Amino acid sequence: KKAKHAPTVEPLQEGEEVTDTMGNKWKLIKLSTQSTTELLYEGETLRFSGAKDGRIFNEQNFLQRAAKPASVDKWIKQNKMDFLGIPTCVGFGLHADSYRFLIFPNMGxxxxxxxxxxxxxxxxxxxxxxxxxxxxxxxxxxxxxxxxxxxxxxxxxxxxxxxxxxxxxxxxxxxxxxxxxxxxxxxxxxxxxxxxxxxxxxxxxxxxxxxxxxxxxxxxxxxxxxxxxxxxxxxxxxxxxxxxxxxxxxxxxxxxxxxxxxxxxxxxxxxxxxxxxxxxxxxxxxxxxxxxxxxxxxxxxxxxxxxxxxxxx
Missing domain, CATH: 1.10.510.10 (Transferase(Phosphotransferase) domain 1)
Structure with missing residues (x-):
């Protein structure tokens, strides 16, 4: 019931730019999916995940703490693997004071x-x-x-x-x-x-x-x-x-x-x-x-x- 009546997060304009904490700019090409709390934009090279609640901060914290690219690469070599499907976060930040976002390479x-x-x-x-x-x-x-x-x-x-x-x-x-x-x-x-x-x-x-x-x-x-x-x-x-x-x-x-x-x-x-x-x-x-x-x-x-x-x- 809560989910049914929860306010839907306002979508951002397609083509709008966001700037991550490192100063890199990312253009939102196409709104892919939208829920009551999250927006997902996809483009040729990125997947933008933006939300207004604290869940996305939890994801950012996990990626920074437990899924560093160097750790993933080391694990792949140690275990003689050809691939490990851990997403690599290439940018994160706040937009318009209320949208916390993460940027990922295109994963299909x-x-x-x-x-x-x-x-x-x-x-x-x-x-x-x-x-x-x-x-x-x-x-x-x-x-x-x-x-x-x-x-x-x-x-x-x-x-x-x-x-x-x-x-x-x-x-x-x-x-x-x-x-x-x-x-x-x-x-x-x-x-x-x-x-x-x-x-x-x-x-x-x-x-x-x-x-x-x-x-x-x-x-x-x-x-x-x-x-x-x-x-x-x-x-x-x-x-x-x-x-x-x-x-x-x-x-x-x-x-x-x-x-x-x-x-x-x-x-x-x-x-x-x-x-x-x-x-x-x-x-x-x-x-x-x-x-x-x-x-x-x-x-x-x-x-x-x-x-x-x-x-x-």
Whole structure:
């Protein structure tokens, strides 16, 4: 109800210039999307994200603290990777005294827009490719003491090219779960309940507990199911508490969740292995990222795919 009646942020003029803290000027070419609190402009070389609330400051803080380009490059070399989809913020600042903004290089288009355009679920091969890339990003940010806390198709960007470039964006809800190496304690109601995209957030987020590593991995599991089968048991529910009740029920019965989503189609063994593992994680437990990724990438190879190949969309 709050969101429904919230005032919509006034859009800026297309062609208007903004100046970042370093004095660089950026021209806003085209308004891409608009919500009650955020504007997203896209151009040939940039993605402008501007908002009036404090969430964008949270994203800026995360990017400056835990996603420095030098740290990302070092991680890529250490782990012998070909790509890691962490966005690089190339400018930030305030505009007209009330719009806080971030500037990013062009990262392609959102997965949400691709799925809407295709109007049909994604193949298992594509979903496994996406999951492997996103899992890489989650492992990196978790190693830097943060969780994303809002994994969904609107926060995944894909850039067509010679290899699969999949970015995980939208760090407005990013949370430092392990400051100074000490994991936060589990406590219901320590944060606002149901924060993030309600369909895909973890049960912890529904309860208002601080998100942890398992929250991100469980959200990714829900996304995988939705992208491939087109549904989740709670997709049609409108009340967050009803959604939470359904998630609690199926966390304890992964087979029933898979059976309902896949229907008459054969249930993917890779999905079952992944979901069973992440649903049984303890709050402070460190996930076995390697084992999770091996399970997904092995299934991908059996389907004739590979993580680094272009996405077959």
């Amino acid at each position: 288009r959102s997965l949400h827009s691709v799925i809407e355009e295709q109007n049909e679920p994604l193949s298992e091969k594509v979903v496994l490719q996406l999951a492997c890339r996103i899992l890489d990003v989650l492992q990196f940010i978790h190693s830097n003491e943060y969780v994303h806390a809002d994994v969904n198709a609107e926060n995944v960007y894909i850039k067509p090219g010679a290899k699969s470039e999949v970015y995980l964006v939208g760090y407005c809800h990013a949370f430092r779960f392990c400051p100074g190496g000490k994991h936060v304690e589990y406590r219901d109601g320590s944060r606002t309940p149901h924060e993030g995209s309600v369909e895909f957030i973890s049960l912890d987020a529904h309860k208002g507990a601080a998100p942890s590593r398992r929250s991100d991995l469980q959200s990714l599991g829900y996304c995988m199911l939705h992208w491939h089968t087109g549904k989740l048991p709670w997709s049609e529910l409108t009340q967050p508490q009803q959604v939470a009740t359904q998630k609690r029920r199926y966390m304890e019965d992964v087979k029933a969740l898979l059976s309902l989503c896949f229907g008459k189609k054969k249930v993917s063994r890779a999905f079952q292995t992944y979901l069973t593992a992440v649903m049984s994680l303890q709050y402070t437990e460190q996930p076995d990222y390697s084992e999770l990724k091996v399970g997904l990438s092995t299934a991908l190879h059996q389907l004739g795919g590979a993580v680094e190949l272009p996405l077959a969309l």
